[in-house]
Amino acid sequence: MENQLPPSLSLGEIVGRLGGELIGDASVKVRQVATLEKAAPDTIAFLANERYLGQLKTTRAGAVIVGAKLSEPLDMPRIVAVNPYAYFARVSALFNPVPANVAGIHPAAVVHPQAILGAGVYIGPGAVIEAGVTLGKNCSIGAGTCLGAGVEVGEGGMLYPNVTVYHGCKLGKRVIIHAGAVIGADGFGIAMDDGRWLKVPQIGRVVIGDDVEIGANTTIDRGAIDDTVIEDGVKLDNQIQVGHNVRIGAHTAIAACVGIAGSSRIGRLCRIGGASGIAGHLTITDNVEISAHTLVTKSITEAGTYTGAYPFENNRDWRRNAASLRNLGELTTRVRAMEQELKQGKKGKS
């Protein structure tokens, strides 16, 4: 945790600002959020995952945010919220507001004279802004971040250090991009021709909507012909790979290490688990949940949860089961043969 704790708020003030039902002493003051496990008396914790229910009894927190379901008596004040995790997010934002942007262009930044910079823009040392770049007001461009020719960043964009955005890409408002991400590199377009690969020019862009967050070292390739599109409110974790001409629907959230092959279209409000993959040229409808480590090889037309991870086990059991798996087709045939035999036997008897 940071060393400097923010000024305190009473529980009454918190409920006054954010709603929720307060049970207990409204004058109790807290000055930071905390986990149940490590909470100090001047902090407020939350319970959103039943896994941590046992910690409620031992926590030293001054108050706790809980869901409506929790009926157990508590010694400490509680705020009952319909969605305790979202409520917690809001409380944390009260105590930990995003620091105001410090406007200014560092003398060690390299800004092309034909770039257009909005009011309040910050550009860090070593950042490189090429010709024709447009930065909306209050954008923050981190040290060492490179924006290629013609890149547009909407107002309030926050690019951390060492990000690379290739020429022509367009980012919406309030986009956050973490360090090491690469937006708009060439898609993997190659054509086999007489024993050699021919490069297919990648002339599309990456177009990113408003309120998108992109994790560290994530890569989003530019389109081969048309654009790669990330719609509003999409949240991408770290080390995700988005192939050329993919479209990701609004408010979809994707966990780390996922790979999405070229030209696939993912719906709105989907949730994709870590290290999953989406093969190319598929369509996934809205509200689909993909479990971790799943490879999606066909389009999905119905909302729901889809899974394809091999169930792990101790190595000895795995060896036996995996060896059997290699003969599963044959086993199925043998079972069918026995079923026939038993059926024939019955007929013979009757």
Add this chain to the structure above:
Amino acid sequence: MENQLPPSLSLGEIVGRLGGELIGDASVKVRQVATLEKAAPDTIAFLANERYLGQLKTTRAGAVIVGAKLSEPLDMPRIVAVNPYAYFARVSALFNPVPANVAGIHPAAVVHPQAILGAGVYIGPGAVIEAGVTLGKNCSIGAGTCLGAGVEVGEGGMLYPNVTVYHGCKLGKRVIIHAGAVIGADGFGIAMDDGRWLKVPQIGRVVIGDDVEIGANTTIDRGAIDDTVIEDGVKLDNQIQVGHNVRIGAHTAIAACVGIAGSSRIGRLCRIGGASGIAGHLTITDNVEISAHTLVTKSITEAGTYTGAYPFENNRDWRRNAASLRNLGELTTRVRAMEQELKQGKKGKS
């Protein structure tokens, strides 16, 4: 798509330059490539994937590139090519040539006086060129890219921003490296010794052949003793990890997120699907295709296609099947026992 469209060419001129059979009006002019779906009348589209056959009827393209198999009548002119995707790649390259390198060293680049720079070299702002680096003619080194001591880049090398190449590594001619890639970091060489890991010095290099393209945020480790080698014409997508002392054969193409463990040797003209893995110390022969999400745990001595992804399904079915999978070895034993019993039963009867 880019705003400025290139000058137009007639279909007759295209076929004159690139071959293929033109059916229809040779005077029709086009000025860019397009997808069937979004084509305008002054563009030429292509059909290489039958998935998009339906779009042929509704496209507004001025012409289309198709394979010899397609026999359907079309209203618009078509160019028939043996390999329509490769033909399309060439047409696109006509309209979208690689921009000529702008020679020059940006004043904010840091170039060691003992570096040797060929004619026509470009070095972007914030790029760092250490002692003993050799850049062939017409190399382009992007902003923020760092080349360690003694690195060699052959002529026409194109390194995008924020690439890192460690000391001593050698890149062939016309190599393209996308942003964030790291070439020549230490391999994962550690020896367990009395409850602690001892670092094994990594004294090999990475040696990369001609016409290799390396995707964004891909990492290729230097050899532990001998070199890690990427042969001519290899194409690596984004976020691939190549371990120390791996050798990748010429013209092999590897999709994103693949990991190749140390000392494995991959043949020529292989194709490896996204997020697959190759365990260490294996040998994969030429012309092997590995499907996506497959872990290769043994050497492969015969060309062909190899697969190992768990088939995804809706979560309810997956739960049932995966639970059964954990007992598959036992199920196999039970089936064998029944087969014996049925056999015995027959003997008893006869």
Add this chain to the structure above:
Amino acid sequence: MENQLPPSLSLGEIVGRLGGELIGDASVKVRQVATLEKAAPDTIAFLANERYLGQLKTTRAGAVIVGAKLSEPLDMPRIVAVNPYAYFARVSALFNPVPANVAGIHPAAVVHPQAILGAGVYIGPGAVIEAGVTLGKNCSIGAGTCLGAGVEVGEGGMLYPNVTVYHGCKLGKRVIIHAGAVIGADGFGIAMDDGRWLKVPQIGRVVIGDDVEIGANTTIDRGAIDDTVIEDGVKLDNQIQVGHNVRIGAHTAIAACVGIAGSSRIGRLCRIGGASGIAGHLTITDNVEISAHTLVTKSITEAGTYTGAYPFENNRDWRRNAASLRNLGELTTRVRAMEQELKQGKKGKS
């Protein structure tokens, strides 16, 4: 291999410094380590993996390091070591010592006046050191590396180029971080709220112990509330993703491309194979080995080896077996029914 070979040592000198039993001529001199396959007569090779036993007969090495088990006669001198790979690591370190740090701040580095720099520190061109950073003595900060406000790096830290460390993170002594790694980016903390994702402020830090090595393009997220912790001696390969509030126990080694979801705790001396995943909120005890491509979905309380990769096979066999896998639950039911039937049949007879 590097061009300049180090000065030679006799086998007697090597055994004098590092122990081990020498069999053969102690005056034989070597000047570098080598692989059995490519060894020259003035080098010393090693055999730690039986896979390479055949190369012992043909190697041109001047000497070889072997384990106690190897009883075959050899023409060349050998050093017998309990742990030949660790012994080799030490011999290689004799010939290939880490180059001494060249102290100094490059004029193109950007160092905040409120940073505190120990003696002997090196800061490369384009590196950015923000306010309140503390660098221990003999730290080396590579070109283009960015350290956010308040970052601490212990003595002897070695950060390669283009690393990003976010504000407030703390690195122990002798930490090595390879190029492109990102330490302390925001964890993936989002709360669904009325059809949109709400960002949860990530106010923890990343705290890294002594003697940790972190591979190229690996990402370690800062904690949501408490810190993400990497204990002493942990070794992380390239392209690993460590989620917020993870704790990795001392001397655990993790191969490339692994993803660890938020709040999981991994024990000491674990070994995790490439491209594996650990789901969130789990606890893995000490001395656990996870095979490559395994998704761990439950806590592990017993030391041992755990596996969950789909066994790969040629595509034709895979198709048949995978299709059967989709019906495995049903097959199990059918087998149970047959077993019942056979049992009934017996009863009927008796």
